[in-house]
Amino acid sequence: MDGILPVYKPSGMTSADVVSKLRYLLQMRRIGHSGTLDPSVDGVLPIALGSATKAVTALMTLGKTYTGSITLGFATETEDLDGAEVARTRLEAPVADAAIDAAMAGLTGDIVQIPPMYSAVKVNGRRLYDYARHGEQVERPRRAAHIYAFTRTGAPVFHAAAGTVTFTFTATVSKGTYIRTLAVDTGKALGLPAVMSQLTRTQSGGFALADTLDLRELTRETAPAAALAHLRPIEIAYPQVPRHALTDSEWADVQNGKALALPETAPQLALMQGTTLKAVYRRAGSVYRPDVMFLANVWNGDTTNGSL
Incomplete structure (x- = not known):
């Protein structure tokens, strides 16, 4: 399979x-x-x-798309509701919609994040969560991310008894983005502690x-x-890579890991034997050379179900 x-x-x-x-x-x-x-x-x-x-x-x-909620007024060590509370600012009134929207807009496009201490990012061969669980401090690496969209999807709800404000959002982001940190950074832009209070990944x-x-x-x-x-099929992982139908002689060369001289000019090619992806080749000078090989791949499914 x-x-x-x-x-x-x-x-x-x-x-x-x-x-x-x-x-x-x-x-x-x-x-x-x-x-x-x-x-x-x-x-x-x-x-x-x-x-x-x-x-x-x-x-x-x-890309990945998420829906969820952010709560303003307190923060936790894990940046979500699983961790212990580390900061609280009691809100006595709702936060203006326009202020929240401006904070979120400021976090779209190319941004830099500092991953949560409770995350799987490695520093000196150890996961950050391992340092956190042992109470050790370590400098966390800064990571680039791209936020394609980050918008509020509902009216903020003021919880007078708790002194917090919660609002829902949707976010479409690049690989490696921490939505927990996006929530915390939204609070920072508003001058408030914040936490990601719910999250669902709706697309990936x-x-x-x-x-x-x-x-x-x-x-x-x-x-x-x-x-x-x-x-x-596997080729769904390469939606922007052009397909090339292999001839019998080209297929023989691919099985031996040989470079191919092809008329195409795209940076990568998905090499297909019938409806089955067998390799992804990358252009190197005047020829294409192996990048990822799928020689053992056997696709027996319906090619209308996602084969591009």
């Missing part, structure tokens, strides 16, 4: 839990996911099966929630058929 499987990850499960459950349900070892979702976050989690695990890097570069890797397979009701007997019904 080679391809991309869009899965719904419920809150309470880790991304590794999803992979582990799929390995049990499908009796496969070669399975990987394309971007971790925190345990408290639900939503779209593209899973690579078989040969598609080689396409995870490409899949992760595709070209998949929407409606495309996903929910594993919670599946058994060893029903899972294979359900997975095949939702499986998409």
Whole structure:
């Protein structure tokens, strides 16, 4: 079974839990996911099966869209509701819509983020969350991100008893963006502590929630058929890469890892044997050379289900 499987990850499960459950349900070892979702976050989690695990890097570069809520008035050590409170400013009145919108607009485009201490980013070979759990301080790396859109989707709600304001949002972002940090930085722009209070990933890797397979009701007997019904071909991870149909002689060269002299000029080419992706080649001077090989890929699905 080679391809991309869009899965719904419920809150309470880790991304590794999803992979582990799929390995049990499908009796496969070669399975990987394309971007971790925190345990408290639900939503779209593209899973690579078989040969598609080689396409995870490409899949992760595709944009992601989230919906969620931000609460102003307090902050936590994890930047979401899972961590201990570290700051609070009691609000005595609502925050103006225009002020919130201006703060969010200031965080669109190219930005730089400092990842949360409770994150999987490595510093000196250790995860940041490991430093945090041991109470150790370490300088966190600055990371570039691109925010394609970050907008408020509902009227802010003032909670007088708690002294907080909560509003909903949608965000479309690049690989590596921390939505928790985006929430905290929104609060900073307003001069207030803030926390991400809810998050759902609604799109990832070209998949929407409606495309996903929910594993919670599946058994060893029903899972294979359900997975095949939702499986998409590997080339969906390369939506902008032009296709090239291999001739018999070119296919023989590809199997031996040889460069190809082709008339195309695109930076990359997806080399197809019939309807099956066999390799992605990158232009190097006057020829194309191997970039990612999928020689073992066998696609037996319906090519209308996502094959571009």
